[in-house]
Amino acid sequence: MPVGLPVLLLRINRTAVSVAIGIVFLAIVGGSFFLGLENLEESTRAQVQVLAENASAAIRRNDPAAAQNLLASLRHAPQVERAVLLDKDHRAFAFYAGGRTVLPPADLSRGFGSSAVDPFLLQYHQDFGDAEGRAGTLLLGVSVEPLLRQTAWIAVITLAAAVVAYGVSNLLLRHLDHSVIGPLQALNGLMAQVHGRSDYTVRARRTHIIEIDALGKGFNEMIEKIHDRDQQLARLAFTDGLTGLSNRPAFMDRVEREVQRARRGNHRLGLLFLDLDGFKQVNDTQGHETGDRLLVEAAARIRESLRPADATARSDAPPHEPHPARLGGDEFTVLLPDLRHADDVLVVARRIGDNLRRPFYIGGKEQRISASIGAAVFPDDGADVPTLLKNADTAMYDAKRCGRDNSRRYNAALAAPVTHRPGRGAEQAAGNAVP
Numbered sequence: 001m002p003v004g005l006p007v008l009l010l011r012i013n014r015t016a017v018s019v020a021i022g023i024v025f026l027a028i029v030g031g032s033f034f035l036g037l038e039n040l041e042e043s044t045r046a047q048v049q050v051l052a053e054n055a056s057a058a059i060r061r062n063d064p065a066a067a068q069n070l071l072a073s074l075r076h077a078p079q080v081e082r083a084v085l086l087d088k089d090h091r092a093f094a095f096y097a098g099g100r101t102v103l104p105p106a107d108l109s110r111g112f113g114s115s116a117v118d119p120f121l122l123q124y125h126q127d128f129g130d131a132e133g134r135a136g137t138l139l140l141g142v143s144v145e146p147l148l149r150q151t152a153w154i155a156v157i158t159l160a161a162a163v164v165a166y167g168v169s170n171l172l173l174r175h176l177d178h179s180v181i182g183p184l185q186a187l188n189g190l191m192a193q194v195h196g197r198s199d200y201t202v203r204a205r206r207t208h209i210i211e212i213d214a215l216g217k218g219f220n221e222m223i224e225k226i227h228d229r230d231q232q233l234a235r236l237a238f239t240d241g242l243t244g245l246s247n248r249p250a251f252m253d254r255v256e257r258e259v260q261r262a263r264r265g266n267h268r269l270g271l272l273f274l275d276l277d278g279f280k281q282v283n284d285t286q287g288h289e290t291g292d293r294l295l296v297e298a299a300a301r302i303r304e305s306l307r308p309a310d311a312t313a314r315s316d317a318p319p320h321e322p323h324p325a326r327l328g329g330d331e332f333t334v335l336l337p338d339l340r341h342a343d344d345v346l347v348v349a350r351r352i353g354d355n356l357r358r359p360f361y362i363g364g365k366e367q368r369i370s371a372s373i374g375a376a377v378f379p380d381d382g383a384d385v386p387t388l389l390k391n392a393d394t395a396m397y398d399a400k401r402c403g404r405d406n407s408r409r410y411n412a413a414l415a416a417p418v419t420h421r422p423g424r425g426a427e428q429a430a431g432n433a434v435p
Contacts, residue, residue: 071096126140194223200223274334374410
């Protein structure tokens with residue numbers, strides 16, 4: 001049956017406290033023991049103070065060798081069993097293990113602050129630093145065995161109590177770790193996995209503790225909400241809110257990646273720039289609401305005009321479908337990956353122009369627009385992103401200059417300076433995006 005966390009912790013703590021009280025009671029010996037213990041503590045505190053002052057300089061210089069040599073001097077103090085020097089981030093910087101210590105170096109700091117781990121060890125904790133703050137911590141464990149030998153009449157009782165306490169404490173700690181700490185650590189590991197790798201597929205497992213199960217359920221619900229929120233934010237950040245097409249940032253990121261992929265695969269990439277002819281008149285005379293609906297329907301027709309075959313993938317690679325985007329206003333773009341022939345880009349442009357030329361019916365009224373379309377092909381018409389964008393824009397402007405409602409592919413004869421059109425910013429954005 002599952003039990004509550006407070007009940008489980010109460011049982012464990014009650015047993016642990018009883019054991020600790022028994023050890024403390026048996027450890028209370030006569031006046032000679034306390035006098036000797038007081039002398040040992042005073043001398044050890046002085047030793048800790050000296051070591052801490054000398055270790056501070058080694059940590060500030062980031063000199064583990066010097067710190068290790070400093071702790072190695074403790075071999076002349078047989079009562080010192082172990083010492084660990086931690087930096088300001090609580091990571092082990094240097095360590096010393098006496099002859100009786102059997103813990104591996106990485107575990108030397110385990111048990112400091114808990115007398116149940118080793119009742120024969122006096123533990124000292126000394127933080128040190130300078131005006132800028134704490135520089136590190138010195139942990140020192142000193143054996144009281146020499147003192148116990150002087151008080152032989154209590155040694156047997158103390159040793160027996162220590163052995164029993166050590167065994168019982170370890171059993172209790174293992175039970176606590178398995179029952180409570182283990183599931184909490186597993187939950188913490190899942191949180192680190194989500195934070196470090198943005199892995200939203202992880203889920204907390206059920207345990208036999210009601211409260212930890214509640215934490216796990218809350219964790220799973222939180223992960224699902226974060227995942228949904230991130231997906232929504234990604235859609236808002238890279239999707240045009242009016243038409244549902246990719247927006248300018250998404251387009252610039254996509255064209256960068258597609259050009260790099262085309263360069264690696266040694267194949268062509270088509271780029272179309274579209275500007276709607278007559279849209280400004282509709283927007284000004286019929287109102288922005290009509291203009292917005294016209295943009296939505298125009299975007300739908302552009303999307304419908306594209307076919308998977310327009311981006312003919314090679315047989316040894318997965319297909320990359322055409323990718324339309326809205327740059328802003330009445331400006332649209334279309335990426336055509338993996339073109340079989342460079343002239344195919346004009347075939348797609350004419351199909352889009354034909355579809356946009358058909359009448360639109362908005363609010364019961366007929367609206368007519370057309371499109372001036374410029375085309376450029378990588379690498380024929382531009383070997384990098386800024387050049388490709390600039391040349392597609394140049395070809396589009398040439399289509400407007402030649403009477404609108406047509407399409408042009410870039411050629412060298414169009415390389416003369418182009419008058420800057422309002423709203424055009426793809427080239428500047430590309431220039432900023434390309435290192």
